[in-house]
Structures are given as structure tokens and as C-alpha cells.
Amino acid sequence: MNNGYKNRLKDSIFKYIGVFACFIGLILLAILIGNILYDGFNRIDWSFLTSLPSRKAEKAGILTAWSGSLWIIIFTFIIAVPIGISAGVYLEEYNRKNQLTRILEINISNLAGVPSIIYGLLGLEIFVRYSNLGSSVLAGSFTLALLILPIIIVATREALKAVPASIRVASYGLGATKWQTTLYQVLPAASGGILTGVILAISRALGETAPLIVVGALAYVPFTPTGPMDEFTVLPIQIFNWVSRPQHEFSINAAAAIIILLLITFTMNGIAVYFRNKWQKKINW
Amino acid sequence: MKYKLEAKNIDVFYGKLKALNNINIGITENAVTALIGPSGCGKSTFLRLFNRMNDYIDSFKLNGDILIDDKNIYEKDVFVDELRKNVGMVFQKPNPFPKSIFENVAYGLKIQGIKDKEFINTRVKDALKQAALWEEVKDDLNKSALALSGGQQQRVCIARALAVEPSIILMDEPTSALDPIATAKVEKLIHTLKEKYTIIIVTHNMQQAARISDYTAFFYMGDLIEFDKTNTIFTNPKMERTENYITGRFG
Numbered sequence A: 001m002n003n004g005y006k007n008r009l010k011d012s013i014f015k016y017i018g019v020f021a022c023f024i025g026l027i028l029l030a031i032l033i034g035n036i037l038y039d040g041f042n043r044i045d046w047s048f049l050t051s052l053p054s055r056k057a058e059k060a061g062i063l064t065a066w067s068g069s070l071w072i073i074i075f076t077f078i079i080a081v082p083i084g085i086s087a088g089v090y091l092e093e094y095n096r097k098n099q100l101t102r103i104l105e106i107n108i109s110n111l112a113g114v115p116s117i118i119y120g121l122l123g124l125e126i127f128v129r130y131s132n133l134g135s136s137v138l139a140g141s142f143t144l145a146l147l148i149l150p151i152i153i154v155a156t157r158e159a160l161k162a163v164p165a166s167i168r169v170a171s172y173g174l175g176a177t178k179w180q181t182t183l184y185q186v187l188p189a190a191s192g193g194i195l196t197g198v199i200l201a202i203s204r205a206l207g208e209t210a211p212l213i214v215v216g217a218l219a220y221v222p223f224t225p226t227g228p229m230d231e232f233t234v235l236p237i238q239i240f241n242w243v244s245r246p247q248h249e250f251s252i253n254a255a256a257a258i259i260i261l262l263l264i265t266f267t268m269n270g271i272a273v274y275f276r277n278k279w280q281k282k283i284n285w
Numbered sequence B: 001m002k003y004k005l006e007a008k009n010i011d012v013f014y015g016k017l018k019a020l021n022n023i024n025i026g027i028t029e030n031a032v033t034a035l036i037g038p039s040g041c042g043k044s045t046f047l048r049l050f051n052r053m054n055d056y057i058d059s060f061k062l063n064g065d066i067l068i069d070d071k072n073i074y075e076k077d078v079f080v081d082e083l084r085k086n087v088g089m090v091f092q093k094p095n096p097f098p099k100s101i102f103e104n105v106a107y108g109l110k111i112q113g114i115k116d117k118e119f120i121n122t123r124v125k126d127a128l129k130q131a132a133l134w135e136e137v138k139d140d141l142n143k144s145a146l147a148l149s150g151g152q153q154q155r156v157c158i159a160r161a162l163a164v165e166p167s168i169i170l171m172d173e174p175t176s177a178l179d180p181i182a183t184a185k186v187e188k189l190i191h192t193l194k195e196k197y198t199i200i201i202v203t204h205n206m207q208q209a210a211r212i213s214d215y216t217a218f219f220y221m222g223d224l225i226e227f228d229k230t231n232t233i234f235t236n237p238k239m240e241r242t243e244n245y246i247t248g249r250f251g
């Protein structure tokens, strides 16, 4: 057996292991989704989307849950996106590299890996208790905003890093200030990457349960929030509540709600992918 | 004789490395001055002194005076953004913004806060005409500049520099990324531009320096070895080093 043959053999073995690993993942996912679709698809109708929660499974709907999710996401977006992008721009474009900023940078990357329940505890202390926001939409949004800030900051920095220096130099060469260069050239060129990061971060926030439970989101809210200071529930909590009930009808409800949640998440990811492709096609440096 | 630009007793350091050593030179208005010399001798460093693009390099340090119209541009009361409106630059690799041709050329005006559409349109058109690109792109100014050929992109970059009406244009090997035909176009363009502008061009191409420049400066390892009329440099150089370099015996 010569060396070339051995190498090719190794190569093809590795290929099959890879394919196998991929298939396991895909098949498990397909079974999971298939199962949920089978259980919940027929349960989805107009009244399911527009009904308040109820003790009777067949009357219960997800109106409060999805409207709560919507409120939370909108406020999380408003809080996290401007701060995250600004922080990313500062760190990447303005910040002078020294020991302090290096520590700052490492810590931001580490923060992205902190378990979400820790953020929940932080939110409980700072927003719910100390800032007296109570278990409101606002407290939940601030907590989730903290959670996704590192993701947005890191994505923003990556996108800015990908903008070639020649663009900045060209802009400075025409007399543009740093701020003009950032605003007119660098940010637009990086917008696709930033947008992708933002959408992925927001989808992450949409699926979070633990921190919101800690902050005090309720499992049963008989009304939809009318303002940022109202109490709320969100889709994942509603789902969690339903699956933990013994009655089979409720687990059907849960499956139906999962389908809705997945639909929203997939749509958002789809938009992210769309923009990324569009951006990559447009800019071939 | 009065010079448009002057360098007086210039020393440049990058950290410990001395990149330029006691350079004195005067650059004539409405003429093309070529900077030649082997790689790493400090041509780009010298060129970037005139629009202060070296300022972004952390280790950069300068001794001496750079005068434009008798004013030292490294004094505290000089704003670099004002300076660069007067001193345009064209880079080695075409670097158009990932935007339309129009937006590229109009950018310099936009950052000056100019809003008058009529005025901007005229300036863009004039700049593209001066850059000998108008005929090729006039039907589709909204096309992405990145969709143009390399030679066209470089002329967009030249038009972009011209649109703010500088009086000086710095060019750092502007044709080194272009094919012979595009190079010829840009050279012809430089020739016509010197009626209105003072041009300094870095080039590695001896024929190019001989063809397009009025004055030539030969740098070697941070020293200015010889500076004279291009004709003299190429037919009757005073220094042996210069002769060796332009005849291709080293470098």
C-alpha cells in the first residue's frame, strides 16, 4: 500500500464521517419538526392566534404571548441596536489599542458566552428591583438587550474589519473627517454584515426563556400589554407553561405555538441570509 | 524662483528607522514632477508628506518644514481636511467607493456640505471630462464604480480627486495596476492636467517618468541623490548612482 493510496483512503473515510455527522443532525431536526408539525399544525387557526389564554385548552390562544414577544422584541431592538453598533464602531474605529481596551475586548467576547440565566439575575437586581421597573416589558427588554449586546458588538466589529483600508484612505484623502468617513463609507459598506448580526441577535432574544422567567414574566397574563410598563408573557414561556401541563390538549397547543415561534425565527434568519447574499454580491473588492 | 511646494530639511522616522534623510526640494507650479528610485527608498513616504497621510501611522515622526504656497502645512492652525481639499491624491490600486460613479465623484463635494444639485452635477461632469472618462460613462452614471474596468476605475479616482478642484495632485504609482492601453490613457491625461494642476507622481517605470514629467527626483535609501529637469536626469545625470539606476544597472 503506497502513501498516496493511504492518503486518499483517509480522505474518503473522513468525508463519509462528515456526511454521516451532517445527516444525523439533519435527520434529528427533521424528526423533531415533523413531529411538531404533525401534532400542532391542525390546531393553528385564526382564533388560536387571537384568543387569550384559557384554562380550557381548545379555547386557549396565543394572543398575549405573541403580542408580548412583539413588545419585548421592539424594545430590545430599540435599546440594544444603537448601543451595540455605537460600541462596535467605537472599539473598531476610534479606540486606540492599549492594555485597557484589550481587556475590554476580550471581556466582550466572553460575555457572549455567559449563560442567559445569569443575565436574568442581573436584570432582576438592576432593572426590576433597583430601577423599580417591576416585572414590566421594559425590564425584560433591558435584560435581553444586555444579553444580545455582545453579539451585536462582535458582529459590528467583524463587519467593520472586513471593510478594506483603501476605502478609508480614499475618503481621508478627499478631506473627509473620521466621522464622515465612518458614516458615509465604512458603515454603509459594513451594513450587510451588521444587519445580519442584528437579526441573528434578535432571533436569539426571541427564543430566550430563562432570563425572562427570572425577571418575572408571567406564565398566565389575561391581557395584552398596552405600554412598556405592563406585565407580559412571551411565546417561549407560554410554550413552556403548556408543555408542563398533564393534559394532552395542552401539548397540542404547545406544538402549535412552537410552529409559530419557529416560523418567526426562520423568517428572520431567512431575511438575514438574503441580505448577506445581496451584500456579498454587490461588493466584490 | 518661487515654488508651489517646498520641502526644507526633511527628516522622517518610523520609530527607529530613518526613512528620509535631510531632503530639500522645490516643486514648480503647473509641472509634473516624478519621484523615482528603488523600492523602499522613501518615495511614497515623501509623497504622503504633502497631504499629511503619514499622520495615521503611529510611529511616524517628522522634522523640517513642508511648505505649500509658503505656508507650513504641519503648523497647528492647519486643518488637514482643508489641506486635502487643496491637495488631491490618487493611489496605486484603484480604490473607488462601492457606490455609483456619480456618488464617487460627488463625494468630495458632499463632505464639504455642498447641497446645490445643479452645481454638483456640473462639477461631476467637468471632472469626468477632465479625467477623459465622460464619453465612456455618461449614459450610466448610476452604475457601480466597481463594475468598471481597472483603468476606468483609476480614472474615476482621478475624477474624484479633480471634482473638489485642488491645485495639487499626488499620484502614487497610478498606473502600476493597469494594462498598457489604460496606462497610455492615464499618461495622456496627466499631460493635459498639468495646465491646471501641479502634479507629483511616483513611478517605477523609467520610460513613464521620461515621457510625462518635467522634473525628476531620484531617491536612494532615504536620500535625495539628484533632482533636475527630467531631460537632464535622463540624458546627462551628474551622479553615477542616478545613471546606474535609470539605465537599469541596479534597482
Ligand SMILES: Nc1ncnc2c1ncn2[C@@H]1O[C@H](COP(=O)(O)OP(=O)(O)OP(=O)(O)O)[C@@H](O)[C@H]1O
Pocket: B014, B017, B019, B037, B038, B039, B040, B041, B042, B043, B044, B045, B046, B057, B059
Ligand atoms: N507604515 C510604516 N511603518 C513603518 N515603516 C514604514 C511604513 N511605511 C514605510 N515604511 C518604511 O519606510 C521606508 C520607505 O518606505 P516607502 O513606502 O516610502 O518606500 P517606497 O519608495 O514608496 O517603496 P515602493 O517603491 O516599494 O513603494 C521603507 O524602509 C519602509 O519599510
Ligand SMILES: [Mg+2]
Pocket: B043, B044, B045, B172, B202
Ligand atoms: Mg511606494
